[in-house]
Amino acid sequence: xxxxxxxxxxxxxxxxxxxxxxxxxxxxxxxxxxxxxxxxxxxxxxxxxxxxxxxxxxxxxxxxxxxxxxxxxxxxxxxxxxxxxxxxxxxxxxxxxxxxxxxxxxxxxxxxxxxxxxxxxxxxxxxxxxxxxxxxxxxxxxxxxxxxxxxxxxxxxxxxxxxxxxxxxxxxxxxxxxxxxxxxxxxxxxxxxxxxxxxxxxxxxxxxxxxxxxxxxxxxxxxxxxxxxxxxxxxxxxxxxxxxxxxxxxxxxxxxxxxxxxxxxxxxxxxxxxxxxxxxxxxxxxxxxxxxxxxxxxxxxxx
Amino acid sequence: xxxxxxxxxxxxxxxxxxxxxxxxxxxxxxxxxxxxxxxxxxxxxxxxxxxxxxxxxxxxxxxxxxxxxxxxxxxxxxxxxxxxxxxxxxxxxxxxxxxxxxxxxxxxxxxxxxxxxxxxxxxxxxxxxxxxxxxxxxxxxxxxxxxxxxxxxxxxxxxxxxxxxxxxxxxxxxxxxxxxxxxxxxxxxxxxxxxxxxxxxxxxxxxxxxxxxxxxxxxxxxxxxxxxxxxxxxxxxxxxxxxxxxxx
Ligand code: SF4
Ligand code: SF4
Ligand code: SF4
Numbered sequence: 001x002x003x004x005x006x007x008x009x010x011x012x013x014x015x016x017x018x019x020x021x022x023x024x025x026x027x028x029x030x031x032x033x034x035x036x037x038x039x040x041x042x043x044x045x046x047x048x049x050x051x052x053x054x055x056x057x058x059x060x061x062x063x064x065x066x067x068x069x070x071x072x073x074x075x076x077x078x079x080x081x082x083x084x085x086x087x088x089x090x091x092x093x094x095x096x097x098x099x100x101x102x103x104x105x106x107x108x109x110x111x112x113x114x115x116x117x118x119x120x121x122x123x124x125x126x127x128x129x130x131x132x133x134x135x136x137x138x139x140x141x142x143x144x145x146x147x148x149x150x151x152x153x154x155x156x157x158x159x160x161x162x163x164x165x166x167x168x169x170x171x172x173x174x175x176x177x178x179x180x181x182x183x184x185x186x187x188x189x190x191x192x193x194x195x196x197x198x199x200x201x202x203x204x205x206x207x208x209x210x211x212x213x214x215x216x217x218x219x220x221x222x223x224x225x226x227x228x229x230x231x232x233x234x235x236x237x238x239x240x241x242x243x244x245x246x247x248x249x250x251x252x253x254x255x256x257x258x259x260x261x262x263x264x265x266x267x268x269x270x271x272x273x274x275x276x277x278x279x280x281x282x283x284x285x286x287x288x289x290x291x292x293x294x295x296x297x298x299x300x301x302x303x
Numbered sequence: 304x305x306x307x308x309x310x311x312x313x314x315x316x317x318x319x320x321x322x323x324x325x326x327x328x329x330x331x332x333x334x335x336x337x338x339x340x341x342x343x344x345x346x347x348x349x350x351x352x353x354x355x356x357x358x359x360x361x362x363x364x365x366x367x368x369x370x371x372x373x374x375x376x377x378x379x380x381x382x383x384x385x386x387x388x389x390x391x392x393x394x395x396x397x398x399x400x401x402x403x404x405x406x407x408x409x410x411x412x413x414x415x416x417x418x419x420x421x422x423x424x425x426x427x428x429x430x431x432x433x434x435x436x437x438x439x440x441x442x443x444x445x446x447x448x449x450x451x452x453x454x455x456x457x458x459x460x461x462x463x464x465x466x467x468x469x470x471x472x473x474x475x476x477x478x479x480x481x482x483x484x485x486x487x488x489x490x491x492x493x494x495x496x497x498x499x500x501x502x503x504x505x506x507x508x509x510x511x512x513x514x515x516x517x518x519x520x521x522x523x524x525x526x527x528x529x530x531x532x533x534x535x536x537x538x539x540x541x542x543x544x545x546x547x548x549x550x551x
Contacts, residue, residue, distance in 0.1 A: 226433045
């Protein structure tokens with residue numbers, strides 16, 4: 001599948017924003033002043049906003065995007081839209097309510113945390129529910145998304161905490177745990193997801209298997225069409241291996257080392273959050289680039 | 304609403320005969336011709352006369368080779384939306400633009416609601432949906448809904464454009480929900496099949512397999528074309544003439 005920049009930015013930033021929102025909701029970091037409270041919530045809202053804005057860039061008709069809220073009964077994309085809007089509104093209320101004291105109401109906060117999780121889950125389910133893309137259609141896919149969102153949120157929260165409260169953050173340990181668990185889930189997912197293929201073959205796609213192996217002789221048109229452009233993206237194996245190394249190093253290993261070693265340095269934690277985001281973007285690029293769609297069986301793919 | 308309707312009794316669709324399709328692309332062209340002026344926005348092209356033309360089409364003809372050696376067959380393979388009974392492209396739509404008609408099972412896109420997110424095309428295993436490059440909305444085969452119920456057309460024209468135009472009658476249109484319809488009988492007779500049955504989409508459209516060869520092409524009966532093409536070396540007078548002329 002084509003790694004569209006807008007979708008990489010959308011899933012990474014809004015995931016991180018909702019991850020941070022969940023941590024704020026649970027009251028895991030304290031703001032020393034109302035200004036810091038505004039910054040905490042502002043960072044979460046800005047990330048969510050940037051992500052959602054980027055996702056609308058992907059649309060042919062962004063001005064009708066509100067219609068995407070109507071089919072929550074059947075569509076994960078619609079659920080994602082409804083939950084993202086709802087969570088954002090409640091987060092705004094939570095932030096406003098807690099302004100004076102520098103921390104929010106715990107009950108509203110728990111709602112923010114649960115809704116944030118549900119939003120991240122729905123984003124992942126847009127992909128995980130597609131039977132046509134074996135790589136995505138795996139039970140661990142939503143856990144990978146939630147893992148990155150929560151561990152990223154923890155790293156970011158630790159950085160904000162250290163900046164606001166002078167150096168030390170108690171969230172460094174949980175952030176480390178989050179990164180390690182995410183790494184484990186991602187490793188299993190990378191190995192398993194799509195390993196068995198979609199179950200479809202050129203033979204089943206054409207129904208000509210009884211004649212023997214089916215090969216493409218001529219494509220339907222001389223030049224690449226939208227289907228091939230959108231779903232025919234292939235990445236060389238050696239490039240994928242290199243990029244995976246990059247992504248694990250940037251998203252997990254470096255932030256983990258920095259979070260662990262630098263309990264005292266807020267600059268280091270900020271750097272950890274930045275490398276993490278870049279690493280997640282690389283991993284999202286691979287999430288798309290390595291995914292194969294059954295339609296390509298009609299265009300010469302073997303599986 | 305993108306909730307699926309209860310399975311309709313009437314299941315309109317196409318039956319495509321892979322035995323006789325000659326890959327002439329007439330259905331592809333007539334489909335575009337009819338639909339670019341009919342249902343919804345025109346089917347646009349990008350760079351139509353340049354060196355990298357592309358555009359949206361509702362029907363494309365692929366060509367495959369199946370089997371090896373003497374038994375290998377070239378099969379032309381027209382493909383448009385199969386109007387699946389369990390169409391995965393419908394429930395994923397966030398706007399309700401993608402829907403399946405309760406009365407006859409035709410799967411359509413309401414282009415005024417479509418936001419062009421492309422998710423329905425991702426969920427279709429067959430590549431039957433294409434984003435229109437100019438309009439930013441999803442395009443797909445309408446089963447020529449604006450022909451088949453259109454009383455202003457002559458009766459013989461009240462069938463899909465691709466079916467009407469096919470010079471070899473490789474495409475048939477009818478009600479596959481009715482076991483006594485011509486198309487259902489054809490499917491039963493010829494062993495019509497589903498594409499990618501393992502995707503559980505329950506396509507309404509069926510494909511008819513290439514017929515078996517009349518004669519098995521084993522080594523005894525096959526003709527050695529290379530041997531036939533060989534001419535005898537000239538001899539006698541002709542050989543002398545040949546050589547003399549060469550020498551001159
Ligand atoms: S062929 Fe594709 S677009 Fe048509 S109904 Fe089936 S899943 Fe939907
Ligand atoms: S592209 Fe249009 S029809 Fe398809 S899922 Fe999106 S809104 Fe629905
Ligand atoms: S039924 Fe109509 S829209 Fe569908 S492939 Fe045939 S001509 Fe095109």
